[in-house]
Amino acid sequence: MSIGILTSGGDCPGLNAVIRGAVIKGDRIHQVSFLGIRDGWRGLVEDDIVPLPRHDVRGISRAGGTILGTSRTNPFEHGGIERVREVMAARGMTGLIAIGGEGTLTAARRLADGGIPVVGVPKTIDNDLSATDYTFGFDTAVSIATESIDRLRTTAESHHRCMVVEVMGRHVGWIALHAGIAAGAHAILIPEVEVSIEQICGWVENARDRRRAPVIVVAEGFVPSGEEHLHAPRGLDAFGRPRLGGIGERLAPQIEAITGIETRAATLGHLQRGGVPSAYDRVLATRFGTAAVDAVVEKRWGTMVSLIGTDIELVDLHSATTVLKTVPLERWDEAAILFG
Amino acid sequence: MSIGILTSGGDCPGLNAVIRGAVIKGDRIHQVSFLGIRDGWRGLVEDDIVPLPRHDVRGISRAGGTILGTSRTNPFEHGGIERVREVMAARGMTGLIAIGGEGTLTAARRLADGGIPVVGVPKTIDNDLSATDYTFGFDTAVSIATESIDRLRTTAESHHRCMVVEVMGRHVGWIALHAGIAAGAHAILIPEVEVSIEQICGWVENARDRRRAPVIVVAEGFVPSGEEHLHAPRGLDAFGRPRLGGIGERLAPQIEAITGIETRAATLGHLQRGGVPSAYDRVLATRFGTAAVDAVVEKRWGTMVSLIGTDIELVDLHSATTVLKTVPLERWDEAAILFG
Amino acid sequence: MSIGILTSGGDCPGLNAVIRGAVIKGDRIHQVSFLGIRDGWRGLVEDDIVPLPRHDVRGISRAGGTILGTSRTNPFEHGGIERVREVMAARGMTGLIAIGGEGTLTAARRLADGGIPVVGVPKTIDNDLSATDYTFGFDTAVSIATESIDRLRTTAESHHRCMVVEVMGRHVGWIALHAGIAAGAHAILIPEVEVSIEQICGWVENARDRRRAPVIVVAEGFVPSGEEHLHAPRGLDAFGRPRLGGIGERLAPQIEAITGIETRAATLGHLQRGGVPSAYDRVLATRFGTAAVDAVVEKRWGTMVSLIGTDIELVDLHSATTVLKTVPLERWDEAAILFG
Amino acid sequence: MSIGILTSGGDCPGLNAVIRGAVIKGDRIHQVSFLGIRDGWRGLVEDDIVPLPRHDVRGISRAGGTILGTSRTNPFEHGGIERVREVMAARGMTGLIAIGGEGTLTAARRLADGGIPVVGVPKTIDNDLSATDYTFGFDTAVSIATESIDRLRTTAESHHRCMVVEVMGRHVGWIALHAGIAAGAHAILIPEVEVSIEQICGWVENARDRRRAPVIVVAEGFVPSGEEHLHAPRGLDAFGRPRLGGIGERLAPQIEAITGIETRAATLGHLQRGGVPSAYDRVLATRFGTAAVDAVVEKRWGTMVSLIGTDIELVDLHSATTVLKTVPLERWDEAAILFG
Missing domain, CATH: 3.40.50.460 (Phosphofructokinase domain)
Structure with a gap:
């Protein structure tokens, strides 16, 4: 069994810890191997894919950015579901982990709706994704x-x-x-x-x-x-x-x-x-990575890992991509007391 | 109206941000003034208490330690409820905010049970307090x-x-x-x-x-x-x-x-x-401080501020001090996958 | 004996360590007291001057900026030598420590040439002052x-x-x-x-x-x-x-x-x-401060403290303010080997 | 032409920047290649040596420790000059850069005295080497x-x-x-x-x-x-x-x-x-590395790179290894003014 993994959209501290967590748990617990997709959806639709053995993720959770590279390519402008299915089949990829923000997760949802076996990991430096309390970065x-x-x-x-x-x-x-x-x-x-x-x-x-x-x-x-x-x-x-x-x-x-x-x-x-991710982000990203590979193995397609309180849970990708999580007025009011 | 505030037990990054949040919100919103109790319960039972005007909490949320000082004095070994009531009355203190860990909060609970108007703020660098997802430090x-x-x-x-x-x-x-x-x-x-x-x-x-x-x-x-x-x-x-x-x-x-x-x-x-508290701890501590003064004004005696998910809530001091929050085995198992 | 001290020009990490070093050594070794001149030359020509007891410099070497404030006022546009002499006399100031960059030190040199008892401390975040190997900041x-x-x-x-x-x-x-x-x-x-x-x-x-x-x-x-x-x-x-x-x-x-x-x-x-000065800058600034008060006590007017190798020496203010210390071509060539 | 390079003794932030500086300048300016000797003198006497192409030193100046490994092996207890000469000849090594502290540099001096073409780079986290104002770490x-x-x-x-x-x-x-x-x-x-x-x-x-x-x-x-x-x-x-x-x-x-x-x-x-070396140490270490490869190319055997003021100079290894650089009493006196 081979799982593809990609990082898409703006970079964010913690991406490498997600990759490391998924690859190591996949290797040790589930005996699955990983394929690294370069530069997000671009690498998938262009078949720019390399093996990602456990050795290559050694020590990377401390590094900023993403070892896989990233881009803002939208797969639906480059062949869409058909192209994704074709490349995944050619590579023997039985599942896909897509790490990204609102745009990436929306694409992942549409792919999942179209039958592509994909699981999402939320990434947003801005904290604007609903359905998760926080994300790394x-x-x-x-x-x-x-x-x-x-x-x-x-x-x-x-x-x-x-x-x-x-x-x-x-x-x-x-x-x-x-x-x-x-x-x-x-x-x-x-x-x-x-x-x-x-x-x-x-x-x-x-x-x-x-x-x-x-x-x-x-x-x-x-x-x-x-x-x-x-x-x-x-x-x-x-x-x-x-x-x-x-x-x-x-x-x-x-x-x-x-x-x-x-x-x-x-x-x-x-x-x-x-730069170097904070300890908080490394922990959360590592937990997201190990939970994502579990979701793949359990074929929970169309879901996304999420932090609820102190627990990692799986939520539907639809719930994550429909509402922007804005700052509630009461949170601003609470802060505004200290202004001036 | 005058509120006493004390920090007790081992020091912890974020204590000053709690103090600042409480004092500023008290001053601006509730028109209450604060009395700073020196070195935790020691200052209360020994009546070592100073006015704590807003000016004195300026810029302190970035500073480690506690401007009030701390100690491990147990009020029940120094006069207990009677002595506390006596000093509070002499000082015109109509409420008390006690910031501390398991020992401090247990003392606060016993005082509250005895009729002392007290609200708790959980402090534990070890994260061992139940009834709150996390605390500052x-x-x-x-x-x-x-x-x-x-x-x-x-x-x-x-x-x-x-x-x-x-x-x-x-x-x-x-x-x-x-x-x-x-x-x-x-x-x-x-x-x-x-x-x-x-x-x-x-x-x-x-x-x-x-x-x-x-x-x-x-x-x-x-x-x-x-x-x-x-x-x-x-x-x-x-x-x-x-x-x-x-x-x-x-x-x-x-x-x-x-x-x-x-x-x-x-x-x-x-x-x-x-040393300097992390941004995470400063935010959480500030929110705890402003919530604590609200609880005092609302006379929610015997409660403690608490983080549940992303919200600050009030919980009973009893619930906070009876069970030690240990690491669940599944959390350790989750991490152990990456060992070796 | 009373010494005035001022910081002038752009702020720079280490200014407070100079002030602290000078005040403590003055207090302990030379039994001189200090007057803090607010906002550089502005405070001197406008007689905005406060006592600066040792207690007020406690712990400040870790703090960025300058507790005295700073400005870009040029004393020669506000009364010049006469006004400076007048204020110093009125305040009983028998010497002056001026901490600043090229402009400040040029003014100090002109004042010294005109008979004002002044000693300089070089400050330049850009490292552009000749006559010193490095300065703090x-x-x-x-x-x-x-x-x-x-x-x-x-x-x-x-x-x-x-x-x-x-x-x-x-x-x-x-x-x-x-x-x-x-x-x-x-x-x-x-x-x-x-x-x-x-x-x-x-x-x-x-x-x-x-x-x-x-x-x-x-x-x-x-x-x-x-x-x-x-x-x-x-x-x-x-x-x-x-x-x-x-x-x-x-x-x-x-x-x-x-x-x-x-x-x-x-x-x-x-x-x-x-922000917080580096350890290197705190050490250098502290040494500059203690050397500057020595220079004042020894009436070495018109000089500037300077780092030569690992030693603090006094150099003439003239030598410090006539040539901009630029990067020698060979230093750039040495670095350029690693380009591309 | 092939140059061997080794790091010996306790590790120290900046070792990697020395290696990188030497290798890149060697490659670009002098067209010499490098051989990485593993774990200090151990790798030399045991012939544990690998090619060290430029690609392998990419980005390493930000990393603590040493990519070559280190040990406390003394070459004179493992074959001495004869063994060193033998391995260097077998590897076609025409020069050697030894990065280390007092022990390492003493060994280097004895090797140089015996005709081994070696240049030293001083490393001491303690700053105890005479003949250089400071070293990295x-x-x-x-x-x-x-x-x-x-x-x-x-x-x-x-x-x-x-x-x-x-x-x-x-x-x-x-x-x-x-x-x-x-x-x-x-x-x-x-x-x-x-x-x-x-x-x-x-x-x-x-x-x-x-x-x-x-x-x-x-x-x-x-x-x-x-x-x-x-x-x-x-x-x-x-x-x-x-x-x-x-x-x-x-x-x-x-x-x-x-x-x-x-x-x-x-x-x-x-x-x-x-951990991550300070900017100061990275600059000094890089300058030491580029100067060391120059010294090798110029066959300045038996010398050591050294910081004098702001210049990098070559000094005799004898001068560097005979006297421990202690803190002069006047430097302690200068500091002691601020005690208590």
Whole structure:
């Protein structure tokens, strides 16, 4: 029996621990071997596949990124179910583990609906997948963002500045919420909650009045209420293409203009998704990996591994891919008590 | 209205974030002020109490330890309910937040049973409290242990040695389990599971045969099966008092003698409980702090804040203090697949 | 006897360790007291000065930034020598320790030339001051940049991308050189060395051909040869003011266009100057602080503390402020062997 | 032309960066190939040698330990010069790079004196080699020790304890000196300086009187004056062999007995020598590696690469191996000002 495994979409700390967990448990308990599919769905539809013996996963759970490579290829634009079935048959692949986010899991669900034997592993640095309490990658991202804000704060305090820190989160504000609470931010701005520039400046002034250097954490997808037009292009890049300024860089001059407090923006960007995974993420990813190979062996096609409380459970891929898990207003309210 | 707050028992990363969360929410939302009780129950029975204005909790969630100090004083040995009631009345304290582990919460429960208006916040670096999925401190401890094992492994590999790393956990093996999984240990030894020295050596030889430097993670409370007598004193300390060697230092020479592999022990000790809390612990501790002051205002005496899934809930102090939360065998089995 | 102390210019990890070292040695050995001047020269010319007892410097060497605050005020635009003499006399200040970079030390030198009793402590995160082998802050900046590149590399490798990482260094490339060597960059671009976009792309393709994800480290002051016009404004900011794109963001699309390799830019920015100082910087800064107070007591006006090999020596402020310490071509050549 | 390379003695962060620097520069500039000698001198006298192509050193400068393995084998006990010459001839090895500490470099010197074409690279985590300002590994060790002391301090403060932290340094106190300064220790105890237990307790009480938790940093080779007998065995280990208690564990109960302050000991041990090297060590090690291959190509047999100020120079192996570089008294005096 041979199982294919792929990682798809943006990279995320913990992917390698999932791979390692699945391969070792498959080798030891179920006597199954693994085939490594390179660069996500691309490798599957292009038949770019290599054996993945246990030896090759040695020690990888400490490494960031994914040893299999990743891409954003959509299998349904490259032959779809028929092509996937063909390659799997040619390779003698009797099951497939697809590790990825909303897009990947939606593709996996459609493949499963079409009869492809596939099991999903949820991956989202943004924590935006419903049907699982958390996924790996999120804890590392929050840790890096928190450490970065701790660092930026000392400069802000020395110079009596306001600092606006932009973290990941196009559609949901989980990273901003957790990093903002952990770092003691004076405001946390997320896509889910409407806040005006005036209200932001109120928190900034409040912090300043208590002799603090105001620190604002903003998710990249936040838009101040009444200023949706700010999404319009800001200037041109080196090739004359219109560019969108990040929300952090757009907010900083507005805050400075209104409050008179010197304000700087910092954008953490890719730093949040790379490097050594946190212990939390390694444990969760390892558990996901071993549970996924069990699901394959038990032919639980169309399911996804999931963290519920402290347990790993199998849930239907449909339940995981239909609703975006946004920050509930009460969680933001709970945090907002500490603002300003 | 004035609320007393104390931290008791061993220190733990996140204590300050609980204090900060409670004080700020109390100040802003409930208009209550706080009294800081110094060194746990000692400060309460000795009336060593200071005002704790909001200004004093500024920026403390990033700091390890506790700004209030701590001790292992048991209030029932120093006047008990009568003395506590007397001091609280003299100070105008209408409620009490007690942050601590099993001992502290048991005292809090007895006080509550006796009519003292007290709310508990669970603190255990060992993760051994039932009635809450996790508490703050555990994640930081696991992170530090994991990083340390990552470091120790490179030396073991360069010298072709076996490394035995002793982590905290006198009664339960949660830190060993999580750090061992995260660091890819070749064996995880915990108090809950019987393992013989022969079995340990089997894993060590297995790893060696695959050209790995064997890494064993052992909780301090582990005893090899059939060797309970090893708890007998080992030598004398500088003052002639009998001393107990740690389990790591006891195992290392045995493994070396049986397997012939050079073996060293490292004991992480207090490193695991100090320093900057992880982002995870700061978030959880902050949420516990704000929830605790709500519970006080709502007069939910005799309850404890608790993490259930991703929610903060109130549970009865009785439920929290009667059963030790040990590692279930299936969790260890799940990890043991990766051993050797 | 009372000594004034100020920190001026951009903040830098280690400033607090200088202050602590000077204050404690002054208190214990020389029986001198300190006055803390707030926000650099601003506090001196505006007489914003507070007592700085030993108690206030407790434990601060671990903290980033400066407890005294800082600014970019130039004393010669606010009363100059006369005003400085006046405030010092009024405060009974018999000596002054000025901690800062090229601008600060030039001002200190002019004040010393005019008879003001001042001693300098060199501070430059960029390592651009001659007359000292290193200063504090540089090691922390290099450490953070190196860790960040380590993180970014895993994402680049997973996605088969080229990553351009922009680090500090407007006029000199020391941070880029050291972080680039430490992180194993495939090219290091610094203001001191002319390199064309074609040569950069050659290194990128070379790395790609060996199946590596190319990593380019660029100092913010680098300009590709033949493309000086790129310094022209790029687009407008949120207030319609012209903005300069960073060199990293300008290089990335050019590399992608020429090589066909997907390329992303990351700008580390203020992250490099904040937060907990490295052990190296704390030791050096502490030694600078204790040496500076000795110099004041010995009335060595117009000198600056300096690291020569492993010794702390006093050098003339003139020697420190006339030549920018650039990266010698042979140091870059030595590193360039490892490019591509 | 083929060059042998080996790492010998205790492992040390930066060894891999030396190897990588030498191999890449050899390949690119000098067109020489490398042979990797396994486990130090053992691999040489036992002819356990493998090709070391450039591909094998990819990305290793970030990894702790040594990819070549190490041992404490002395070549003069296994055939000496004749055997070394024989194996080198059989392998076509025209030069040798030996990376190691005092023992390794002494062996290298004797081999060079006997006509073996060898160049040395100094490695000492303890910083005890004369003829070089610093070597790689020391900075990482100091960094880890400093971070650890930062962590331990918070526990000490919360519990109002004294903490004794034992760091590496059997013969010299450099790690203790630097980590002690960086972490703000209240006493630094090193083998080079006589200090009595009474004096130590004086510093401890001093710190306590100023409401600090006393932190003592002690090098493992320190002996309190008048108590040399303390080196006598302390108890028995698990096999009945006499064991020496560490100095930290011996001091703690004495300090507690004399001062009445609860005192704990922590021994950092192997943690200090493993794991990811600091940026400083990676840069220095890379420079050493590239300079060593140059020295081989220029047939500078019997020399060693060395850091003088900021330059890499070649020095005679004799000069490097005759004098132990101890901490000068004035450096300890400089630090002692901040004690207590």
